[in-house]
Amino acid sequence: MGRRDSWKAVGFSAASKSQENDPFKGLEKLITENAVKHIYDTASQKWRKTRIQIKMESEQFVEGCMRRAFKAKTLEGRDSDWSHSTNVVLKEYLDFAPTENYYQDAQCQSLAKYYAEEYNKQKPHKKIDFLFWQLSVVEFQEREFSPCYHCESFIEGDYEKHNSNAGYVNAGSDEAKARTTPHAFSHFTFVKSNYKHIVVDIQGVQDIYTDPCIHTIDGEGYGESNLGLRGIALFFLSHRCNKECKRLCLKEIELHPSEITEEMTMAIQDTIFEMTQKMTVRRRTTGTMPPIEEDNWVPATSSEITAKHEPTSSRVSRIEKLPVSTKEHESHPIASVHYGIADLYCSGWYMDLITEAAIFHLNIAAREYKNLKAMTILGTKLIGQETDELEDLQITKNSESGWQLIQQAALFGDKNCIWKMAQRYHHIERDPRKALQWYTVLYDAGTNTPFIRFHMIISNIADIYFKEHGLGLGQNERLELACDFYRRAADDAKRDGRVRQAAKYSELVEEIYERLE
Structure with a gap:
């Protein structure tokens, strides 16, 4: 859908309005067309349709940045008395838009109306309504290509935008002008939806809102x-x-002290308002990290490995298992909001990167709400490594604090952090037993991601048995384990299309055979 339109002179007009004061007077003389009106029911999540008669002006009466509007009158059923008609506004996109966009808009307003009803049940100081009739979709089936229009009630009065989809909040010069209801309503919808979504772009006349x-x-x-x-x-x-x-x-979203100063508040709102005015903001998904995608090739599971290499797997099982959670870790959605704010500062949407505020929100997401994404990024930066996300955010190195976050995320089951812990003890602190513990977690799970290939896990286990002596194993036993794992790594690499890696592992198998002989 795109940027919502700014309509001047929009307001509610009931069908009972007198003909003398009818702003659409004269439309009844236009040609009558037959059409179908589609209305979405939020409760049943189904569409219902009704046949209507409609008289529509051919010339638009107002145009926004994304849509144009036409005056129209409608009659339902077989009624032919146009004095009973309803004044409506039909809107179409300026540029071509798929028909589904019109239906998505109607669903959106239907959901907003549901939340308005829930909000009113809380007995607020001022009740609200997303129009007295739902936004519907009118389909002109008798016209060529069966074009669709949005259909909503015509309202007249002083139209005001209270907040926008790009975050702009009209604070006003005083509370009466700003109106507390629309901003509280948006906040309410986020909480009422169990933090899954928020209704914004609140605009309309008084407390009658439209186009959410x-x-x-x-x-x-x-x-x-x-x-x-x-x-x-x-x-x-x-x-x-x-x-x-x-x-x-x-619940109030905690802000950094620098963000709540009058100067900063105005700067933030002015920046967002300018963005809203100058451009149609398109979505860039930042809600979650790119998922760890498993590819079509499925590695052998640890049970399959056990069947083929019973002596090897039984000896691997001597490694004490770590208490890593196998359940999907979930943090409170508010953690994602704090991470999202940190991302805003680092994304170039503001003139300057406010490091202190960005770190503040990243810390809340990571430490207070245990958000895995935030924990991973903050921990990685604290140990002095670069990250692909929030890459411009500079944080003073603190290895102890960073590794604590990474270990905690690893125990929550984050595969990337488990790999980091294994690499830490394998290559940095040189503790082969602890390294094996972490590698074994990935090995037992048959982990195979774009960044952590299964053959990499197996070969690292083999490397430890090949080179390390502090495992309480005799030399021959240790080398036999290394040989078995390198052979497995070679087989897996071949299946993965990594021919050079497979050859390298096979060479190591031959080298170990020579030592055993």
């Missing part, structure tokens, strides 16, 4: 205006909890 956007934590659904985690982070970076937020006991 929805940002989701995972960045999925609800069209192009869904900015995902970045959009949620932008909202909370510019949002300041008001009396309605406090009355509803909505």
